Amino acid sequence: MSTQGSAGKPLRADARRNRDAVLAKAREIFDEGTFFDLRFDDFARLAGVGTGTLYRHFPTREALAEAVYRKEVATLCEHARELRGTLPAGEALTSFLRYMVGYIDTYQGLARTLATLMATGTGALAEGSRELEQAVTDLVAAAVAEGAIRDDVSAGAVLVALHGIGAAHDRPDWRTEADGLITLVLAGLRPPS
């Protein structure tokens, strides 16, 4: 955990303590999926800080969400890199897409929160999204280079599918449908022989 805020300036000890407390509580509430149901003021109380402090560290709800989201994305990207290093590119891509579904399934609340954020579309997620996007793009590019998948469809198409899976997670039969979509996409990606 870094000793500085998002701007790079070193924070005073008490400031850092408070910032971390807020982040920890936010992550907790993210997981519960109630992040958007809570009054922002009450949230400050829950984290044990005053509203002023909360607003100083995170000027908007979205800014806070983004801070939490960044850690998640970092973890996912890390996993993508690992796969990339240990498997043939085609399998790495397959494995990663399956992993994403499982990940979203496990952290349903998080998925709900993220879906809301994306749709509200304040662009707060731009940076985190770009990182994840890059990871998927790399996997796809590598698979194309190996000839494991067709080369006439962009990685963006796969990302849109993932976006849909994340956004639709409240469907009753979500897991089956998500797995099914990944199956379709992977089948569709096979190079025409």
Next chain:
Amino acid sequence: MSTQGSAGKPLRADARRNRDAVLAKAREIFDEGTFFDLRFDDFARLAGVGTGTLYRHFPTREALAEAVYRKEVATLCEHARELRGTLPAGEALTSFLRYMVGYIDTYQGLARTLATLMATGTGALAEGSRELEQAVTDLVAAAVAEGAIRDDVSAGAVLVALHGIGAAHDRPDWRTEADGLITLVLAGLRPPS
């Protein structure tokens, strides 16, 4: 255009006029994509009615959105049925999916509004969604029956893909990616020979 409200009770002439005025203005603003940026009170002014009247007819923003959305969905479903009647099932499905992308492309504002609504997930869209879902399910079932596509993936998977396309419409390269995803899904749907 019906002469009654959503509950089925016949409305008085002035009530119907107001309701229609609100709906017409709502549709307009839907298209602009600013539906969620507007104060609900101001919206009443724009439609030429008092706030009380607005709230009487549509208790929430979502209720209003749903009323507009229903018409759109009805149009889309009608188109699906037409295709279903004039083309072989496999082609009807292909055509419909391509059509949906074009439709969303044309009505970007509408897409943005719908994406927000879905993510906010008040369930207000449940009924309209179900109708659209049924249309796609029918197309898929018919194609399976004809042996035009594989039978081991549910229509839900296709819907999730569509959901993603609708939700991701703000991506810079959206149109290409959406077309690409449809291509992948269609290719993935081909029966393993």
Next chain:
DNA sequence: GTGAAATTGGAGGTCATCTCCACTTGTCAA
């Protein structure tokens, strides 16, 4: 230890949402 600078936290201003009800308009039977 001391002073300067950074940080805190909650009281209160601001503004969108929604309710309420005195008044207006439409409907229908005679």
Next chain:
DNA sequence: TTGACAAGTGGAGATGACCTCCAATTTCAC
């Protein structure tokens, strides 16, 4: 046509969430 009652209207104002501001407090370099 007219009267009387039901249905509908609309905007003033209550409500409550969001965010700002600044006096008091804490940290840290010297």
